[in-house]
Amino acid sequence: xxxxxxxxxxxxxxxPRASWPELIFDLPHLHYPAQLNCAQELLQQASAQSDxxxxxxxxxxxxxxxxxxxxxxxxxxxxxxxHVIPGNRVxxxxxxxxxxxxxxLAVWQVGCIAVPSMPMLRAKELGVMIEQAQxxxxxCSEALKDELLTAQSEHPVLRQIMYYGGTPxxxxxxxxxxxxxxxxxxxxxxVATSLEDVCLIGFTSGTTGKPxxxxxxxxxVMAICDCFPVSTLRSQAEDIxxxxxxxxxxxxxxxxxxxxxxxxxxxxLLEKYTPETLLQAIQQHRATICFTAPTFYRQxxxxxxxxxxxxxxxxxxxxxxxxxxxxxxxxxxxQTLTGLRMIDGIGATEMLHIFISAADDEVRAGATxxxxxxxxxxxxxxxxxxxxxxxxxxLAVKGPTGCRYLADPRQANYVCNxxxxxxxxxxxxxxxxxxxxxxxxxxxxxxGYNIAAPEVEEVLLQHPAVAECAVVGCPDEERGQIVKAYxxxxxxxxxxxxxxxxxxxxxxxxxxxxxxxxxxxxxxTLPRTDTGKLQRFRLRECA
Numbered sequence: 001x002x003x004x005x006x007x008x009x010x011x012x013x014x015x016p017r018a019s020w021p022e023l024i025f026d027l028p029h030l031h032y033p034a035q036l037n038c039a040q041e042l043l044q045q046a047s048a049q050s051d052x053x054x055x056x057x058x059x060x061x062x063x064x065x066x067x068x069x070x071x072x073x074x075x076x077x078x079x080x081x082x083h084v085i086p087g088n089r090v091x092x093x094x095x096x097x098x099x100x101x102x103x104x105l106a107v108w109q110v111g112c113i114a115v116p117s118m119p120m121l122r123a124k125e126l127g128v129m130i131e132q133a134q135x136x137x138x139x140c141s142e143a144l145k146d147e148l149l150t151a152q153s154e155h156p157v158l159r160q161i162m163y164y165g166g167t168p169x170x171x172x173x174x175x176x177x178x179x180x181x182x183x184x185x186x187x188x189x190x191v192a193t194s195l196e197d198v199c200l201i202g203f204t205s206g207t208t209g210k211p212x213x214x215x216x217x218x219x220x221v222m223a224i225c226d227c228f229p230v231s232t233l234r235s236q237a238e239d240i241x242x243x244x245x246x247x248x249x250x251x252x253x254x255x256x257x258x259x260x261x262x263x264x265x266x267x268x269l270l271e272k273y274t275p276e277t278l279l280q281a282i283q284q285h286r287a288t289i290c291f292t293a294p295t296f297y298r299q300x301x302x303x304x305x306x307x308x309x310x311x312x313x314x315x316x317x318x319x320x321x322x323x324x325x326x327x328x329x330x331x332x333x334x335q336t337l338t339g340l341r342m343i344d345g346i347g348a349t350e351m352l353h354i355f356i357s358a359a360d361d362e363v364r365a366g367a368t369x370x371x372x373x374x375x376x377x378x379x380x381x382x383x384x385x386x387x388x389x390x391x392x393x394x395l396a397v398k399g400p401t402g403c404r405y406l407a408d409p410r411q412a413n414y415v416c417n418x419x420x421x422x423x424x425x426x427x428x429x430x431x432x433x434x435x436x437x438x439x440x441x442x443x444x445x446x447x448g449y450n451i452a453a454p455e456v457e458e459v460l461l462q463h464p465a466v467a468e469c470a471v472v473g474c475p476d477e478e479r480g481q482i483v484k485a486y487x488x489x490x491x492x493x494x495x496x497x498x499x500x501x502x503x504x505x506x507x508x509x510x511x512x513x514x515x516x517x518x519x520x521x522x523x524x525t526l527p528r529t530d531t532g533k534l535q536r537f538r539l540r541e542c543a
Contacts, residue, residue, distance in 0.1 A: 007087030009134055010113055010198040010215060013407040021402035022418035027374050029226050030400050036195035038221040039108035043068050045264035049237070054261065055098035056268045056285060062098045064264070070099075072188035073181040074106035074139075081180055082137045082160050086111030086191050089133045089201065091126075091158070093117045093148055094141035095271035096247050099164050101257045103139045103177075104247070108199050108218070111191030115201045116248035120512040123150035125211075130155040132213050132406065133201050139177060142166030195219040201406065202250050204349040204450065213406040214350050223400040224254050224353040225262040227374040232343060232359045233289060233318055239265040240315075242282055243291030244273045245448070251322055254353040255291035275299035279311045286315040293323040293448030294330055295479050297342070301333045313338055322347060322354060323448030324480045325436050328366045344368050346395075346436070348422050350403035350414060356434050367433040368426075375399035379428050384416045392437050395426040444473035446481045451515045453536075456483060459510045460517075463503060465493040470526050470534055474519060474543035484543050485517035488526060495522035 025031060043064075045054070050065035062070065078084045090107045092114055094100040107114040115133050117126060119141075126148060129135065138161045140148050145163055152158045163170070164177040171178040193199070200216040229235040241260045245252030247269075260267040268285050270277075275296055282290060297319070304311060316338065321331075322345040331342045345357035346368050356377055358369030371377040378386050379393040387393040396419035403420050405411045414421055425437040444451040453471040460469045468488035473481035487503070489495060500520045507516040527538040 006085045014215060014404055015411040019411050020404060021415045021420045022398050023402055024398055025400050030223055032195050032219050032222060034195055035192050036218045037190045037193045038199060038218040039105045040190040041222055042261040049264055053266050055101055057098040058270050069186040070102040071105045072186050073184040074102055075109045075188040076184040077180045078106060078110050084112050084137055089113045089115050089135040091115045091117055091135045091138035093144050095119050096269040098269055100247055109190045111193050113198050113201055118246055118248045119144055122511050123147045125511055126151040127155045129203055130158050142170055193218055202349045212408055212410060215404045215406050216352055220352055220401045225258050228354045228372055229259045231373045232357050235259055235263050237264040239288045240285055241289045242268040242287035244296055245291060250349055250352050276303055283312045288315055289318045291320045294321050294326045295447040297321055297334055298330045301337060304337050318343060324445040331365060352401045355397050355399055364433050367435050370432050379426055389428055389430055392425055392427045395422045395424045444481050444483055447479040449514050451483055456515055459507050463506050465490055468526055470539055472539045472543050482518040484519040486521050486523050486539055488523055
């Protein structure tokens with residue numbers, strides 16, 4: 001089928017098909033038509049139950065009919081005022097909200113490629129995304145415009161930005177998406193995209209400091225909606241989804257937007273949560289499915305133990321944990337307090353969503369689970385060969401989704417003999433359950449956030465006080481891991497708590513604040529080999 005894309009940048013920069021992982025479609029419902037637009041598919045419920053609330057936000061709710069109308073109006077703005085053509089990349093920047101979901105769907109509907117960005121990213125990080133994906137347009141929350149404008153000034157390939165949200169006065173400005181939508185038709189014919197047209201570019205932190213751009217097709221978006229939610233969540237139209245992960249994380253995009261829309265359910269999208277406000281929101285909205293990281297579950301259990309009768313969580317039927325290893329104690333305490341068996345899961349930006357998990361009677365405490373229907377998994381040694389049961393090795397998976405990095409030689413590192421090799425060390429038991437052991441690279445996972453150690457090191461080295469530094473993950477009961485920096489100071493600088501605070505604030509001001517080193521230890525030297533190579537493992541042992 002002839003692709004609808006006119007801008008072929010993404011297609012031209014896909015890795016050669018021979019270097020893709022093997023894709024398997026062994027479930028009948030994963031066979032999609034050659035012409036597929038995932039926005040059109042996800043909005044089908046708008047006709048069947050137009051008056052039902054689809055999205056609940058802090059400031060407004062959208063029924064399915066209102067969501068479709070908003071998506072159609074934004075689509076007209078994209079085409080008629082931003083003059084996008086199919087295949088263009090559009091940056092999405094905003095906290096979780098119904099408007100952000102509508103923007104993403106509109107980008108897909110017009111045949112463009114959505115590039116969601118984390119709200120906390122700074123101009124430097126946004127600039128890398130803009131250049132790598134050659135992004136020409138952006139839809140951005142008024143509250144997050146400053147860093148994007150700085151990035152635009154340094155990366156003129158980003159030519160056009162429209163803003164949403166803000167004050168009533170701001171919504172009347174020519175640059176306001178709201179003002180542009182007012183006179184637009186509520187009807188729009190979706191662009192006839194191919195099932196293998198790229199519709200989503202997700203950036204992953206990687207392990208070298210340079211993010212990798214993962215390309216996903218319209219078919220991939222539908223496949224994750226038709227795997228984990230069907231087999232593990234068993235989601236249905238009556239469900240109310242809630243959770244904390246940003247929509248810029250594929251974990252959040254799936255769990256808080258795609259999955260509920262696919263079955264005609266409702267999603268609660270609030271910009272900011274604390275563990276206590278999440279508990280309150282679950283009670284208020286009678287949520288049935290919750291997505292968050294182990295850190296949040298651990299904090300929520302602590303609050304519940306202090307105020308056992310304060311929150312009514314009886315509406316919940318499924319709670320999903322992902323983003324980092326789930327401690328057995330957290331899972332056990334949660335089950336004691338709620339009667340629910342936590343659903344643990346592992347996914348990857350490269351795979352789009354969860355591919356190993358377990359629910360209900362299939363849960364085995366301490367294990368992540370088994371490959372969900374549609375996926376296969378194995379454990380490989382360093383040479384790419386399967387290892388026996390009980391032997392720790394590299395986790396490898398395959399299914400209807402898989403890794404495709406845009407113009408990146410690291411494709412060869414992630415794909416081995418047709419398998420996606422995730423960078424996690426796992427062991428499989430005799431019953432086919434997979435047990436997490438560690439990361440196999442320099443990624444630090446803190447409270448569900450992926451943080452690349454070299455990126456933090458690069459920022460620290462920009463400060464005049466820092467002569468050398470090394471960053472590692474340090475075990476932490478609250479967050480799983482924290483970022484710890486070992487710093488050798490330049491001449492004329494003395495180690496003290498004031499300098500530690502200065503370095504922490506410097507990192508916060510340069511890159512996303514969650515990446516800053518929560519612990520800094522000053523050293524006179526760093527451990528190195530005879531050839532000068534840093535011995536990170538020695539620092540990890542110290543940490």
